[in-house]
Amino acid sequence: MNTAGPDPSGACGIAVMAKASMPGRTKTRLVPPLTFEEAAALNTVFLKDAFANIGEASRATPIVGFAAYGPTGEEPFFENLTDAPLRLIPATYPNFGDCLLAGIDGIFSAGCSSACVLNADTPDLPSEYLVRTARELAGGRDRVVIGPTDDGGYYILGISKAHRRLFAEIDWSTERVFAQTLERIAELELEVVTLPRWSDIDDAQSLLRFANRIDGMKTEFGARPFAAPHSREHLRNRFRDSDLAHRLAPSAEFRVDAA
Numbered sequence: 001m002n003t004a005g006p007d008p009s010g011a012c013g014i015a016v017m018a019k020a021s022m023p024g025r026t027k028t029r030l031v032p033p034l035t036f037e038e039a040a041a042l043n044t045v046f047l048k049d050a051f052a053n054i055g056e057a058s059r060a061t062p063i064v065g066f067a068a069y070g071p072t073g074e075e076p077f078f079e080n081l082t083d084a085p086l087r088l089i090p091a092t093y094p095n096f097g098d099c100l101l102a103g104i105d106g107i108f109s110a111g112c113s114s115a116c117v118l119n120a121d122t123p124d125l126p127s128e129y130l131v132r133t134a135r136e137l138a139g140g141r142d143r144v145v146i147g148p149t150d151d152g153g154y155y156i157l158g159i160s161k162a163h164r165r166l167f168a169e170i171d172w173s174t175e176r177v178f179a180q181t182l183e184r185i186a187e188l189e190l191e192v193v194t195l196p197r198w199s200d201i202d203d204a205q206s207l208l209r210f211a212n213r214i215d216g217m218k219t220e221f222g223a224r225p226f227a228a229p230h231s232r233e234h235l236r237n238r239f240r241d242s243d244l245a246h247r248l249a250p251s252a253e254f255r256v257d258a259a
Helices: 036-057 075-079 096-109 127-140 177-187 204-213 229-241 244-248
Strands: 012-019 063-070 087-090 114-118 143-148 154-159 191-194
Touching: 012 036, 012 096, 012 127, 012 154, 036 063, 036 127, 036 229, 063 075, 063 096, 063 127, 075 087, 087 096, 096 114, 114 127, 127 143, 127 154, 143 177, 154 177, 204 229, 204 244, 229 244
Parallel strands: 012 063, 012 114, 063 087, 143 191
Antiparallel strands: 114 154, 143 154
């Protein structure tokens, strides 16, 4: 594991489950209406915003960011993804649950007091939710913090002690992930803290919803969405310089402030 960056001792570690951007291998559920190249570019800006969001949250409470990444051999992509060096944790197993567990184990091995895995599909997730997760796990309390998504999965899962059972016998990439994870939590008799629901972006419809609100950024569930500056700028440029807006919403007039 790359150990660059701030000292993680005693902090809450948050690992973004990150794939290197490669056309045809990242964000393929967005193709069509996106091209493979556009989907890969979107993956890059989503990752940049995920790490920027972690950086914002770290101003309020001790948090250290990691990339639980794949595939191996693509380390230079992550080393150039942010201004500050990233701590890298290889997570390249066939089963996604094993990748999540690798992220958790890597965070604890680095000396963090709690560990979280965060998806890369919620660029506007309120920083407040990351701060709350870290604070709910502080003090070594053996509990689980989980944030559900609209499609039945979760955007974050945080623990203060490693429990492999949380990642076992889960039907990954289905609408059953959140419910099955709650079953595992109940089996382990752990306290659970459930965060507000949030939308992830994994298909054209959810991307369109995100694009329609990037200039609004209104408060949701009492929390202000993260500004997602990289994703906002990228989409504005694509709407201005290509026909992406028409491909996302062919029957509607679609306007985005390009300023």
